[in-house]
Amino acid sequence: MEAFGNFLLLLDSYLGSSFWFPYVLLGTGLFFTLYLKFPQIRYFKHAIKVVSGKYDRKGDEGDTSHFQALTTALSGTVGTGNISGVALAIFLGGPAALLWMWVTAFLGMTTKFVEVTLSHKYRVKTEDGTMAGGPMYFMDRRLNMKWLAVGFAIATVISSFGTGSLPQINGISTSMEATFGIEPILTGAVLAVLLALVILGGIKRIAAVTSKIVPFMAGLYIVGALAVIFYNIENIGPSFVSIFEYAFTGSAAVGGFLGASFAYAFNRGVNRGLFSNEAGQGSAPIAHASAKAHEPVSEGMVSILEPFIDTIIICTLTGLVILSSGVWNEKFENQFDRTDMVILAGQYEQNNESNKLELYKYLNEDGEHSVESYTGKIEVVSGKALGKDFTIINARSIAEDVRFTLSSNDDPYTGTLEVVDGKLVKQNIVVTGKSLIHSATLTTKAFTRGFFGEYGQYIVSIGLLLFAFSTAISWSYYGDRAMTYLLGPRSIMPYRVFYVAGFFWASFSDTTLIWYLSYVAIVVMTLPNLFGILMLRKEMRETVDKYWQDFEKEQQSK
Structure with missing residues (x-):
């Protein structure tokens, strides 16, 4: 598994973690923002009216309402990215990573508007009478690029596991074990059964469930986050300063945090921003294709709200909780994942500035350094390592009070x-x-530093359970629509069986490996979608112009 993890990291180094990917993603969003004259600002108020049902018509084709489509898409995006992903971004890139998540969300509001509109425009009614849409349909029906559509659909199926199923249950089981002491395999078994019961009912049952879960879980999480933020109100100002202070220079070393370069903060902020709101990935258009609407642009308007709710509101709250509580640069007792741990040759100390500089260069791949991996033998007596010719690094920090025990009985080794x-x-x-x-x-850990004290951790556990479980529900629908495109309706049931099985397996698998898989899957899906919407840029502008012309005529006739 460690070799597989290294292979995924190698792939990611050429894809999501490469220098060019953030520029492609943000560049597409920036292009459409300017090309369509800031629709995320100009159409925001109108989008709220559309989702409220003000402009609905009787007889519109579709399987769900605007609100249900929004909550289904939100349940697909509001998941571990909001709880785990923000924490991972700050852990890797420091406070500045949050700024790049905001930028990704702002530009992503336009990207999502475009991809949803075009996907809704070219949706189809399947053999079983349900609606099916997504980027694969405009790639096929409009661009006449069957090969690209097939590639996107295959990537969607893969991403349904890498984004929707595997990391979601992994985050849930880890949190439930840490908070309640429940074995991960038990959590996985129970939730796998519940997942199967929901997704077997198709989009109507999925929409019914998510339209109830999403508002409740968002409200609960916001209350818990505000309880921490107001408890640490004196740290809010410094937290905001830290977000902007190192935005273009990289974050300095603070506490146990050894610092992050600009490139690392920028890349991880954009990467985690995409994982959180999925703008540009092409997933949300699949959910919106089911909405009852006579006009594709109106459904595109609804999707503008998603990155705002998901990232600008919920991810910001998570970021402020982590920064204001101060836990992001503190060391805590924990069990080391092998993928997070490396043993270096030589003795490195936290208070030695030259040591920190060398480790900074090593961890951020920023310039030449003298750090080398250790190869040799370590003598251990009663769980404690002897010798001073090595240093253990875990989670990008110098590990302290390290102990070695036998996995079979927890006895000191x-x-x-x-x-x-x-x-x-x-x-x-x-x-x-x-x-x-x-x-x-x-x-x-951050949620325990508020008015609720240790009880705050239960809000995270419950929130993560609801967030992540609803994400897994939505992504099962994305995957079965992709399978419908590839092999027809008969392929849906076998896909769902594999989806539930993967969901169960991931509940007791290595956390870091799951994240590595998601890194690759997201990018493999995103690139064909961005290419497709850029190809249809002129049609998108013409479609929007026609929408407003028809809308004004309709309003004048009333």
Whole structure:
């Protein structure tokens, strides 16, 4: 599994983590923002009226209302990205990463408006009478690029696992174990059964469930976040300053945080922003294609609200909770994931400035450095390592109070451990100690620093359960629409079986590996979609212009 994780990281280095991907994503959003004259600002008020049903007509074709389509799409985006993804972005890039999440969301409001409008315009009615749409349909029916449509649909199926199923249940099970002590496999088994019961009912049952879950879970999470923010109100000003202070220079080392370069903060902020709101990925258009609407632009208007709610509101609250509580640069007792841990040659100290500089360069791949991975043997007595010719790095921080125990019975280990290229060879050893933490664990810790105290962690656990479970529900629909396009309605049931099975498996798999898989899946889906909407830029502007002409005539006739 470690070798597979390294392979995924290699792929990601050429895709989502490459220098060019953020520019392609943000560049597309910026282009359409200017090309369509800032629709995310000009049409925002109108979008609220559309989603309220003010302009609905009887007899509009579709399976769901505007509001249900919005909540289904939101349930697909409001998930672990809002709880774990924001924490991961700050952990990797420092406070400045949050700024780039905002930029991604603002430009993403326009990107989503475009992709939803075009997908809704070319949707079709399937053999079973339900609506099917998404970027694969405009690629096929309008661009006549069957190969691109097939590629996108295949990527959607893969991404339904990498975005919707695997990381969601992994985040839930990790949080439930940390908060309530429930075994991950048990959490996975129960929720896999519930997932199967919901998705077997198709889009109407999915929409009915998500339209009830989304408002409740958002309200609960916002209350919990505000309880932390107001408790640490004196830190809100400095938190905002830290977000902007290092936006173009990279974040400085603070506490256990060893610093992050501009490139790292920018890349991770954009990457996590995309994972959170999915603008440009082409997933939300699949949900919106089911909406009852006589005019595709009106449904595109509805989608403008998604990145605003998902990232500008909910992700910002998560970020402020983490920053104002101060947990983002503190070390906590935790069990080290092998993928987060590396053993370096030589002794590095937290208070040594030259040591920190070398580690900064090493962790951020920023310039030449003298840091090398350790290869050799470590003598351990009663769980404690002897010798000072190595340093253990976990979660991008210098680990402290490290202990080695046997995974079979938690007894302190005594013996010799072999290390090759910074990695432990022996697999039945559990490593624990103090280091930085990330993902859902970091957010959970932050929520205990508010008016609710330790009870705050339950809000994260319940919120994560609802957020992530609803995301898994929505993504099952995205996947089955892609399978419908590829192989027809008969392929839906086998897909759902595999989807539920993968959901269960991921509940007890390595957290970091799941995130690595999602990195690759997201980009593989995004690139064909961005290419398609850029190809149809002129048609998009003409469609929007015609919408306003028809709208004004309709309003004048009333």
